[in-house]
Amino acid sequence: MSHLYTRDGVPLSRRGDDVHDSSGRHVGKIQGGKVYGPSGRYVATLVGDRLVYRSTDSATISGPFAPSPTAGTGAAQVGGSGLWGDEPTFS
Template structure:
């Protein structure tokens, strides 16, 4: 993944990506990307990347990763995108 990638939650909230780290629009550290999934700072599954969307899928929720730490970053003025009909639920990520 690269820093130029734009990700959004299923409902269209923008996420910032820097390397394999994911941040909310306000700059709060959300977690990291590993094998096409986002894991929260404690290593718990937070969502699956489908195209440019992060969606929560119960079928993937048993996966785990190691805990991670990252400093927050400057917020973003990125606009929200339209919601998506992709299969899955809105992930529980900060805005």
């Protein structure tokens, strides 16, 4: 398991291609450097260890998946980043 963060520093965990929030909710899958939500809609672009929403990538879609929750993590929020893009929203 590795740690990822959103543009503003919200902690996430990565297990393989699966992305979970700090409460263990399965919020996305990584495919080709982009993260897609359970519905298959674009959520964010992976830039290093950060997830950033970029409107130029938002036209892409993927297949839906059934979320699989996991145990939550106790990772702390880190400082924000100056990366181009916006804070992703997970639904």
